[in-house]
Amino acid sequence: SQQGEEDPQALSIQEGENATMNCSYKTSINNLQWYRQNSGRGLVHLILIRSNEREKHSGRLRVTLDTSKKSSSLLITASRAADTASYFCATSDGYNFNKFYFGSGTKLNVKP
Amino acid sequence: NAGVTQTPKFRVLKTGQSMTLLCAQDMNHEYMYWYRQDPGMGLRLIHYSVGEGTTAKGEVPDGYNVSRLKKQNFLLGLESAAPSQTSVYFCATSKDRFSGYTFGSGTRLTVV
Numbered sequence: 001s002q003q004g005e006e007d008p009q010a011l012s013i014q015e016g017e018n019a020t021m022n023c024s025y026k027t028s029i030n031n032l033q034w035y036r037q038n039s040g041r042g043l044v045h046l047i048l049i050r051s052n053e054r055e056k057h058s059g060r061l062r063v064t065l066d067t068s069k070k071s072s073s074l075l076i077t078a079s080r081a082a083d084t085a086s087y088f089c090a091t092s093d094g095y096n097f098n099k100f101y102f103g104s105g106t107k108l109n110v111k112p
Numbered sequence: 113n114a115g116v117t118q119t120p121k122f123r124v125l126k127t128g129q130s131m132t133l134l135c136a137q138d139m140n141h142e143y144m145y146w147y148r149q150d151p152g153m154g155l156r157l158i159h160y161s162v163g164e165g166t167t168a169k170g171e172v173p174d175g176y177n178v179s180r181l182k183k184q185n186f187l188l189g190l191e192s193a194a195p196s197q198t199s200v201y202f203c204a205t206s207k208d209r210f211s212g213y214t215f216g217s218g219t220r221l222t223v224v
Contacts, residue, residue, distance in 0.1 A: 003154070031210065033212050033213075035212075035213075035215075041217060041218070042116075042202055042215035042216055042217045042218055043155075043202070043204075043213070043215045044215070045212035045213060045214065048210075048211070048212050088154060088155070090213075092209075099145075099157055099160060099170065100157075100213070101157070101171075102147075102154040102155040102156075103154050104152055104153055104154040105154060
């Protein structure tokens with residue numbers, strides 16, 4: 001399976017600290033995406049990074065991609081209580097990138 | 113500007129009953145997807161569509177059927193519900209195969 005796997009499964013930090021989540025996958029990809037899910041809600045798209053990109057920024061979010069290690073990381077800087085959510089990576093099928101495979105997520109708790 | 117609307121939001125079915133979940137989008141997106149989310153397992157792709165009149169199987173298609181008769185609607189059917197189909201179902205859309213997904217808010221289905 002192409003499914004990405006996030007690490008750690010759960011992360012608890014204080015407001016103002018940085019949060020780093022990692023995603024590893026098994027086979028070649030065309031692109032990788034990160035999503036956020038607040039409890040009981042749908043997923044919200046955060047960032048898409050293509051296989052030929054190494055780093056991407058969006059506000060307080062920084063995503064890196066290392067295709068040689070088949071891994072990606074999501075860094076949230078200066079975290080806020082509102083960042084409390086589950087974060088998922090999704091990887092596209094290298095041969096059929098109509099489909100994205102999701103990991104089981106990292107549950108982030110930011111304490112005020 | 114509704115985005116992606118899923119109907120119904122909650123449903124309880126008895127084993128063997130049938131039902132249809134509706135996903136409607138007003139963004140003129142070509143691609144539509146049905147995922148299910150179970151605790152600790154991330155999202156798994158059930159079926160997807162790359163345009164009006166097309167459907168294809170995902171990772172876990174057994175027990176489900178889909179139809180995309182109109183571009184804006186993607187229907188997911190359960191012909192004979194089983195307790196194993198208790199889950200939260202999410203519809204997602206994307207503009208093209210390089211873009212991130214827009215998710216609906218989900219349908220929580222319980223089969224007793």
